[in-house]
Amino acid sequence: xxxxESRFNFKEIDEKWGKYWESDGVFRAKxxxxxxxxxxxIPPPNVTGILHMGHALNNTLQDILxxxxxxxxxxxxxxxxxxxxxxxxxxxxxxxxxxEGKTRQDIGREQFTxxxxxxxxxxxxxxxxxxxxxxxxxxxxxxxxxxxxxYSLAVKEVFIRLYHKGLIYRGEYIINWCPRCHTALSDEExxxxxxxxxxxxxxxxxxxxxxxxxxxxxxxxxxxxDTAVAVNPEDQRYASLRGKILMLPLVNREIPIIEDAxxxxxxxxxxVKVTPAHDPNDFxxxxxxxxxxxxxxYPDGKINRNGGQFHNMDRFVARKAVVEELDKxxxxxxxxxxxxxxxHCYRCNTVVEPYLSKQWFVxxxxxxxxxxxxVEEGRIKFYPDRWTKVYMNWMENIRDWCIxxxxxxxxxxxxxxxxxxxxxxxxxxxxxxxxxxxxxxxKDLKQDEDVxxxxxxxxxxxxxxxxxxxxxxxxxxFYPGSALFTASxxxxxxxxxxIMAGIEFMGDIPxxxxxxxxxxxxxxGRKMSKSLGNAIDPLEIINEYGADALRFSLIINxxxxxxxxxxxxEIGRNFANxxxxxxxxxxxxxxxxxxxFDLSKADLDLASQWIVSRMFTTVKRVGDCIDNYRYSEAESxxxxxxxxxxxxxxxxxxxxxxxxxxxxxxxxxxxxxxxKIIHPFMxxxxxxxxxxxHPEQKDLGLQNWxxxxxxxxxxxxxxxxxxxxxxxxxxxxTRAEWNVKPAQKLDCVFVSDKPTIKSSLKETENAVVKxxxxxxxxxxxxxxxAQKNMASGxxxxxxxxxxxxxxxxxxxxKRRILSQIEEQTRLMDGLNKRLSNEAFISKAKPEVVANxxxxxxxxxxxxxxxxxxxxDLE
RNA sequence: GGGCGCAUAGCUCAGUUGGUUAGAGCGCAGCGUUCACAUCGCUGAGGUCGAAGGUUCGAGCCCUUCUGUGCCCACCA
Numbered sequence: 043x044x045x046x047e048s049r050f051n052f053k054e055i056d057e058k059w060g061k062y063w064e065s066d067g068v069f070r071a072k073x074x075x076x077x078x079x080x081x082x083x084i085p086p087p088n089v090t091g092i093l094h095m096g097h098a099l100n101n102t103l104q105d106i107l108x109x110x111x112x113x114x115x116x117x118x119x120x121x122x123x124x125x126x127x128x129x130x131x132x133x134x135x136x137x138x139x140x141x142e143g144k145t146r147q148d149i150g151r152e153q154f155t156x157x158x159x160x161x162x163x164x165x166x167x168x169x170x171x172x173x174x175x176x177x178x179x180x181x182x183x184x185x186x187x188x189x190x191x192x193y194s195l196a197v198k199e200v201f202i203r204l205y206h207k208g209l210i211y212r213g214e215y216i217i218n219w220c221p222r223c224h225t226a227l228s229d230e231e232x233x234x235x236x237x238x239x240x241x242x243x244x245x246x247x248x249x250x251x252x253x254x255x256x257x258x259x260x261x262x263x264x265x266x267x268d269t270a271v272a273v274n275p276e277d278q279r280y281a282s283l284r285g286k287i288l289m290l291p292l293v294n295r296e297i298p299i300i301e302d303a304x305x306x307x308x309x310x311x312x313x314v315k316v317t318p319a320h321d322p323n324d325f326x327x328x329x330x331x332x333x334x335x336x337x338x339x340y341p342d343g344k345i346n347r348n349g350g351q352f353h354n355m356d357r358f359v360a361r362k363a364v365v366e367e368l369d370k371x372x373x374x375x376x377x378x379x380x381x382x383x384x385x386h387c388y389r390c391n392t393v394v395e396p397y398l399s400k401q402w403f404v405x406x407x408x409x410x411x412x413x414x415x416x417v418e419e420g421r422i423k424f425y426p427d428r429w430t431k432v433y434m435n436w437m438e439n440i441r442d443w444c445i446x447x448x449x450x451x452x453x454x455x456x457x458x459x460x461x462x463x464x465x466x467x468x469x470x471x472x473x474x475x476x477x478x479x480x481x482x483x484x485k486d487l488k489q490d491e492d493v494x495x496x497x498x499x500x501x502x503x504x505x506x507x508x509x510x511x512x513x514x515x516x517x518x519x520f521y522p523g524s525a526l527f528t529a530s531x532x533x534x535x536x537x538x539x540x541i542m543a544g545i546e547f548m549g550d551i552p553x554x555x556x557x558x559x560x561x562x563x564x565x566x567g568r569k570m571s572k573s574l575g576n577a578i579d580p581l582e583i584i585n586e587y588g589a590d591a592l593r594f595s596l597i598i599n600x601x602x603x604x605x606x607x608x609x610x611x612e613i614g615r616n617f618a619n620x621x622x623x624x625x626x627x628x629x630x631x632x633x634x635x636x637x638x639f640d641l642s643k644a645d646l647d648l649a650s651q652w653i654v655s656r657m658f659t660t661v662k663r664v665g666d667c668i669d670n671y672r673y674s675e676a677e678s679x680x681x682x683x684x685x686x687x688x689x690x691x692x693x694x695x696x697x698x699x700x701x702x703x704x705x706x707x708x709x710x711x712x713x714x715x716x717x718k719i720i721h722p723f724m725x726x727x728x729x730x731x732x733x734x735x736h737p738e739q740k741d742l743g744l745q746n747w748x749x750x751x752x753x754x755x756x757x758x759x760x761x762x763x764x765x766x767x768x769x770x771x772x773x774x775x776t777r778a779e780w781n782v783k784p785a786q787k788l789d790c791v792f793v794s795d796k797p798t799i800k801s802s803l804k805e806t807e808n809a810v811v812k813x814x815x816x817x818x819x820x821x822x823x824x825x826x827x828a829q830k831n832m833a834s835g836x837x838x839x840x841x842x843x844x845x846x847x848x849x850x851x852x853x854x855x856k857r858r859i860l861s862q863i864e865e866q867t868r869l870m871d872g873l874n875k876r877l878s879n880e881a882f883i884s885k886a887k888p889e890v891v892a893n894x895x896x897x898x899x900x901x902x903x904x905x906x907x908x909x910x911x912x913x914d915l916e
Numbered sequence: 917g918g919g920c921g922c923a924u925a926g927c928u929c930a931g932u933u934g935g936u937u938a939g940a941g942c943g944c945a946g947c948g949u950u951c952a953c954a955u956c957g958c959u960g961a962g963g964u965c966g967a968a969g970g971u972u973c974g975a976g977c978c979c980u981u982c983u984g985u986g987c988c989c990a991c992c993a
Contacts (some may be wrong), residue, residue: 048952216991234990241993259993309992316993323991396991413960428920432988435919439989530988561987587955598941599929603986604923610928611956613941619955627952670932678930679939690957697951771959778959784948846987868938881973890935890974897936 048623052588055730069179071119073519077748080116083504083524086126089166095562098580102593109722110668113747119520121507123186128452128496129389135161158451188499197499197695198456198473198505204854205471207352209405216325217444219397220387221343225448230534232385232394241380244374249287259309263360266349267338270316290839295507300331319398402446408442409542416551425557425671425842446497452493493893501539504552523553532560560603590724591615618727624689625731628713632706639707650708651765653692655756660747664719715748772837773815787818789845793826796839828914834909863908870901
């Protein structure tokens with residue numbers, strides 16, 4: 043065994059093991075009929091992404107579970123990969139192009155796509171490299187990309203299957219249009235944000251009369267596309283207007299007054315302008331009433347020729363201009379402040395427009411139904427449970443999914459149009475480009491220009507990564523997966539859709555447990571973001587504190603959103619350091635190592651039995667915690683065991699017993715098992731130490747989780763030790779109160795008339811208590827009165843006296859004891875009161891009552907002893 | 917407009933079927949270093965568990981209302 047450096051040099055060690063894990067395929071997953079499989083698919087980060095704290099948290103959680111499962115005997119697959127992130131990636135490359143003063147249209151589709159690929163090949167794996175720095179134990183050989191050739195086959199296959207099933211259709215509908223990205227978005231991709239806007243009240247003159255109808259709108263420029271005004275049929279105020287025609291100002295179009303129950307008489311004026319091409323509600327009204335659909339916008343958000351004098355103005359410029367013009371004409375009644383939710387593009391934050399266009403949609407209701415059932419029946423569980431409701435609510439109100447995007451980066455829609463055939467019969471839906479039209483034989487075919495929504499490929503991730511639709515042993519063995527880890531924002535985009543796709547195409551759910559973790563925020567509770575400049579870079583933390591510190595600190599409070607500042611990572615750094623140094627101590631002293639050493643057969647002293655008992659208790663509870671996604675609790679248990687018990691007590695106790703081989707072997711055994719249970723949380727430091735101890739069996743992550751030996755979990759031993767700890771602590775406390783210097787050793791007398799206590803004291807007298815409490819001598823007596831110049835205390839059935847010679851003020855010492863009596867009496871009074879309550883005795887659980895009675899006796903004893911001390915001193 | 921969280925020590929948070937004297941880390945105070953670790957050790961101070969009601973022998977935990985705060989969903993123009 044080589045000696046350890048005096049400091050934990052995480053930089054070197056992180057790099058060493060990071061490289062090793064990556065290159066040696068340690069975490070390669072293979073079909074193994076002798077083991078159960080345990081699969082996690084990574085939420086594929088965008089190729090544009092760089093590692094942020096959210097990723098760090100997400101991947102640490104996955105790594106903890108996968109490493110734990112690997113050590114507990116599962117064949118684990120953690121499938122890594124990246125997502126092509128259509129709009130986001132295209133935006134990045136377009137921006138780059140813009141620096142050269144070019145647009146994608148300038149260079150054309152083919153060249154632009156090439157540019158995207160070369161960008162992806164150059165930068166797309168950045169985040170994968172960063173994930174490796176975290177210690178993520180993925181099977182890196184399997185790394186997939188949502189636009190790999192094989193993956194693309196799956197995407198096409200799914201489109202074609204759904205099309206033939208009648209679940210994919212094409213049609214002209216109102217969708218969310220991002221004028222900056224020039225594409226349609228799904229409903230989920232339009233983020234509604236509360237915005238302080240204005241409600242404009244405008245007069246529409248009645249044709250041939252002098253009167254007006256006043257309508258209210260938040261988007262006055264859309265009036266250019268109005269083709270009706272609607273009122274509620276029940277609304278008496280407008281009854282006289284039935285059948286009349288209005289003159290739409292500015293464009294002088296004649297538009298009818300229609301009646302529709304949708305209109306809420308209580309809102310605004312009770313009269314609604316109807317713009318069927320630019321509002322979802324108006325769209326439906328337009329259909330119901332056979333209105334004209336007039337599109338007034340170019341795809342870039344400028345007013346088109348239908349806008350007359352406003353042609354070529356940006357929509358927001360036009361808004362102002364329209365209002366000014368109306369005001370000039372005396373048609374503007376008033377402008378109210380009005381707060382409402384406005385949709386924004388989730389990729390570029392531009393205000394989206396409801397826009398009429400021809401798009402592809404997936405009919406979702408039939409897919410949703412079995413996915414709802416799977417959760418209802420508990421085959422899929424959410425952690426924490428409250429997300430179940432969120433999922434259900436969305437699924438039960440699911441709307442059709444707009445899947446076509448007017449961008450160039452993505453899976454091209456596998457549809458060709460015959461230029462010869464009539465419009466409703468010209469569609470050829472097929473995986474590969476057809477040579478001729480199957481209907482007319484024409485070679486004049488054109489592929490659909492659009493690509494598919496990125497999520498239309500991501501929703502296949504759990505099986506497309508295993509090369510579906512090809513059948514394989516891998517697919518059969520590793521699907522369905524076990525757990526999925528993600529943030530709540532992704533439930534609709536991805537989790538729900540994966541469940542639907544899994545059931546539809548694999549006939550089985552893709553995973554059985556979904557763990558929703560919190561959002562990482564800064565110390566003020568703000569979401570970390572580049573633009574706010576409040577982001578803490580995980581790589582910087584890895585560099586300054588180490589990957590283990592990053593992981594451990596992120597997990598320590600992971601129940602909900604976590605607020606972090608840089609100092610927080612000291613928690614993990616300090617713990618890693620503690621592990622390192624405790625190991626150093628043990629490895630320096632454990633020289634007589636017996637490979638056959640067996641804790642259950644060795645003859646152990648009290649302290650050793652105690653730490654063994656504590657260890658197995660901890661192993662058991664940590665395993666339970668991980669199985670139940672209670673990672674922060676697992677870390678607390680580990681911290682408590684390793685630091686507060688193993689280091690602070692056991693290693694201190696055995697400090698003068700290193701010449702005893704049993705002690706050496708015990709300490710080493712405890713260390714080894716500790717390294718194992720800490721490993722999922724802090725893989726680097728534990729791996730490094732393990733390799734020092736066992737150079738021959740290098741990979742700690744491939745070792746077995748410690749087997750709990752129930753027989754060695756002993757409550758009596760733990761109680762005995764607890765008494766000694768209490769005794770030592772109490773003596774230390776008394777010393778501190780009297781300002782006794784640590785170097786000064788005291789004579790001590792223990793007094794107890796209980797033989798059991800006395801025997802337990804004897805066992806530990808010479809070594810433990812004496813050294814840890816800083817005593818010169820210990821005398822055990824059946825009886826001994828309190829003395830002047832001695833400080834006293836009572837622990838359980840034991841009175842102790844510390845000889846302080848002249849350094850003690852007896853009046854102050856009496857006051858100290860009296861205040862203890864007071865405190866104990868207060869507790870006893872409370873207990874007495876409860877125990878004299880009839881209702882408590884008869885209704886409380888018997889063990890609770892018994893426990894209280896026992897405590898009452900103990901308190902009485904203690905008070906008696908304290909009083910005796912006072913009496914002695916009088 | 918609906919729904920879901922959160923509120924416990926100066927700070928960040930635990931507290932799993934209601935049951936001893938509500939815990940941890942950081943911070944703070946005192947003491948301590950030729951000892952594996954000052955990224956450390958020992959000792960300590962610090963909380964009427966957001967408010968008010970209620971259920972119960974017993975409430976930080978269950979119920980109701982309120983206040984503050986955060987998030988999600990939603991086609992009132």
